[in-house]
Amino acid sequence: MKRNVLIIGAGGVAQVVAHKCAQNNDVLGDIHIASRTLFKCEAILDSVREKSALKLADGVLQAHRIDAMDSAAVARLIRDTGAGIVINVGSPFVNMTVLDACIETGAAYIDTAIHEEPDKICETPPWYANHEWKKRDICAERGVTAILGAGFDPGVVNAFARFAVDEFMDEVKSIDIVDVNAGSHGHYFATNFDPEINFREFTGTVYTWQGGKWQENRMFEVGRDWDLPVVGTRRAYLCGHDEIHSLAARYPDADVRFWMGFGDHYINVFTVLNNLGLLSEHPVTTAEGLEVVPLKVVKAVLPDPASLAPGYTGKTCIGDLVKGVKDGREVEVFVYNVADHEEAYAEIGSQGISFTAGVPAVAAALLIAEGPWDAKEMKNVEDLDPKPFFTVLDRIGLPTRVRDEQGDRAWNE
Numbered sequence: 001m002k003r004n005v006l007i008i009g010a011g012g013v014a015q016v017v018a019h020k021c022a023q024n025n026d027v028l029g030d031i032h033i034a035s036r037t038l039f040k041c042e043a044i045l046d047s048v049r050e051k052s053a054l055k056l057a058d059g060v061l062q063a064h065r066i067d068a069m070d071s072a073a074v075a076r077l078i079r080d081t082g083a084g085i086v087i088n089v090g091s092p093f094v095n096m097t098v099l100d101a102c103i104e105t106g107a108a109y110i111d112t113a114i115h116e117e118p119d120k121i122c123e124t125p126p127w128y129a130n131h132e133w134k135k136r137d138i139c140a141e142r143g144v145t146a147i148l149g150a151g152f153d154p155g156v157v158n159a160f161a162r163f164a165v166d167e168f169m170d171e172v173k174s175i176d177i178v179d180v181n182a183g184s185h186g187h188y189f190a191t192n193f194d195p196e197i198n199f200r201e202f203t204g205t206v207y208t209w210q211g212g213k214w215q216e217n218r219m220f221e222v223g224r225d226w227d228l229p230v231v232g233t234r235r236a237y238l239c240g241h242d243e244i245h246s247l248a249a250r251y252p253d254a255d256v257r258f259w260m261g262f263g264d265h266y267i268n269v270f271t272v273l274n275n276l277g278l279l280s281e282h283p284v285t286t287a288e289g290l291e292v293v294p295l296k297v298v299k300a301v302l303p304d305p306a307s308l309a310p311g312y313t314g315k316t317c318i319g320d321l322v323k324g325v326k327d328g329r330e331v332e333v334f335v336y337n338v339a340d341h342e343e344a345y346a347e348i349g350s351q352g353i354s355f356t357a358g359v360p361a362v363a364a365a366l367l368i369a370e371g372p373w374d375a376k377e378m379k380n381v382e383d384l385d386p387k388p389f390f391t392v393l394d395r396i397g398l399p400t401r402v403r404d405e406q407g408d409r410a411w412n413e
Contacts, residue, residue: 003029005365006083006107008068008098009090010040011194012306012350013112013151016358017087018044019348020396022053022061024362027369030060032081035090038065047349068094074101083107085365089358092116092197096131103135103144108368110361112151114242116197121281122204125214126245132378140377147373148380150364152318152337152356153179153258154243156398159386160320160335161247163411166386168333168404169324172254175247176321180261182231183314183341183352187303189269192353195299199279202270207240209248209256220267226259229403230338231317236261246380254324273298309351312341316352333404335411337393347397356398363392387412 005021005028007014014033021031033041041063048054048061066077068090078086078101088098088111095115102109115131117123123130132148139146149155157177165172181192191198206217222238236259247256273279278294285291319336337356344355364381367373372388381389390400390411400411 003027003369004081004083004085005029005031006078006081006086007031007033008035008066008074008086008088008094010035010037010044011089012309012354013089013358015044015047015306016348016350016354017089017361018048019051019053020359020362021087021365022048022059023055023396024366025059026055027366028085030062030081032060032062032064032077032083034064034066034068034077036065036067038063041065051348053348069097071097071100071104074098075104078102078105078107085110085368087361087365088112089361091194093118099132099135099146102146103138103142106142106144108145108147108374110147110150110364110368112149112155112357112361113197114149114154114245116200119281121200122207122240125207126249127242128245128380136378143376145368145373145375146378147364147368147375147384148378149242149246150361150381151358152360152398153177153241154246155360155381156337156356156389156393156400157318157320158243158247158381159384159389160400161251161322162382163386163390164320164322164333164335165251165324168331169322169326172251172322172324174255174323175251175257177241177243177258177319178226178228178236178321179259179316179318180226180228180231180234180236181314181316181353182234182261183312183316185308185312185351187308189266190303190305190308192305192308192351193357194305195302196295199270199273199295199298200281201239201241203274203279205240206238207244208238208258209244211255212252220262224259228317228319229334229336229401229408231315234261247382250382305354306350309341309345309349309354312345312351315340316356318356331404333402335400335402337398337400339398359396359398360389360393363389363396366392
């Protein structure tokens with residue numbers, strides 16, 4: 001059993017991860033959190049203490065300052081803390097340096113999003129093959145468990161797809177992942193994740209896997225209305241996203257698409273910012289001779305996503321509509337979760353988007369610590385048995401449901 005957890009990052013998702021690790025420290029042991037900004041780490045641990053979240057009250061909570069781009073420094077911290085599991089919820093720019101540190105030390109690695117290079121947006125697909133999958137062989141050689149994309153999307157939605165195909169189909173035809181946030185944060189404009197990372201998702205080519213090949217579209221070019229549980233009918237748009245790139249490899253004969261909900265106001269503001277060049281990752285020089293990156297300036301003036309939690313109302317609905325064939329008959333099933341912003345804030349002081357991203361990473365850590373997901377090699381979530389994952393998620397706050405011609409029910413009914 002692997003014990004002791006090192007959390008990399010100190011944003012809204014890291015807060016969720018810290019709280020949920022604390023609630024399960026009888027299994028996960030000492031809890032350490034590290035980022036470039038020590039005071040943010042300490043504030044997260046203070047929030048854990050204020051909520052009396054530690055299951056074992058005498059458990060270790062410790063903050064550290066680290067530059068996660070320095071792989072050797074991360075490896076030293078892993079050794080110094082005795083961490084057996086590293087949960088990387090820092091910037092996607094640090095994925096590979098943190099992964100390399102885990103490979104060096106033998107610690108298990110978990111992340112929630114694909115690696116990105118700061119100077120590149122929307123690399124050629126399949127994205128995982130550009131960076132993470134190049135380390136599969138060495139992970140297997142050294143027996144290092146690395147679970148990629150263990151957030152919600154990517155992550156839980158990958159497990160939804162695997163479950164739907166395994167349980168309900170002989171052949172899968174299409175996987176449509178739908179992510180709708182029907183909540184309201186009360187600000188004129190804000191992003192639910194790091195604005196820099198959020199905008200980078202939407203300024204590049206929209207890649208989807210259709211007809212056995214990669215298809216290219218523009219952001220907001222293709223939209224449709226979805227009738228979803230709890231949140232009702234919502235407009236969502238075809239987007240490029242991490243999970244398409246691994247699911248397409250596992251299910252090459254199926255169409256794999258990702259849809260995200262946006263309101264007209266978000267689209268209008270995004271379009272203006274983009275058309276003005278304010279979402280560019282390339283430096284510009286001001287009249288005063290200052291070199292700035294427009295995207296980083298926009299990030300600096302927008303609300304910190306972690307600050308949105310108080311007063312955030314409404315719910316999210318994220319799920320997979322999977323279509324296929326069973327016993328010669330066409331079937332479809334929607335596997336999904338609904339999360340509540342106010343409930344997330346009441347429990348751990350976060351908004352629902354951070355909650356849905358952070359809880360699955362802790363579920364993955366528990367499954368590594370207890371054995372079922374301690375694969376001793378690199379895996380995407382759909383490569384692993386989804387049922388233990390759903391069982392833990394049910395227990396720690398993200399229950400899975402199924403809607404099909406038989407009705408709407410819990411996944412294990």
